[in-house]
Amino acid sequence: MTATEAAFPGVTRHEITAQAGQTQFFVARTSKRKNAMMATAAGTGGGLLGLALGTAFTSGYDNPGPIDFFPLDEAAARTTIAELKLAQ
Numbered sequence: 609m610t611a612t613e614a615a616f617p618g619v620t621r622h623e624i625t626a627q628a629g630q631t632q633f634f635v636a637r638t639s640k641r642k643n644a645m646m647a648t649a650a651g652t653g654g655g656l657l658g659l660a661l662g663t664a665f666t667s668g669y670d671n672p673g674p675i676d677f678f679p680l681d682e683a684a685a686r687t688t689i690a691e692l693k694l695a696q
Contacts, residue, residue: 609634611675616642617663620673633685639676641669 611620620639624632645662652658680688 609677611636611673611677613642613674615659616645616674617659618672618674620671620675620677622677631682633680633682634677635680635688636675636677639669639671639674641666641671642674644669 609620609622609624618641622634626632644666645659648662648665649655649658652661
């Protein structure tokens with residue numbers, strides 16, 4: 609799986625192995641790197657300087673992309689999906 613975002617300098621890549629008939633569930637959350645870059649941009653007033661500083665400060669993060677994927681077990685996933693349906 610991959611995730612990209614316009615104007616974000618990185619790509620999230622998450623390898624999975626799928627088998628026929630198997631369902632896998634994941635939750636996607638904003639990555640630690642994106643959170644840090646948003647905080648840096650807010651602290652510097654944004655713009656190119658904020659982007660450059662944020663990119664430099666976060667270059668060593670494990671996930672260079674904007675999203676982190678976390679696997680969910682089936683019971684938790686089905687509960688979450690049911691709650692989303694009720695919220696509609």
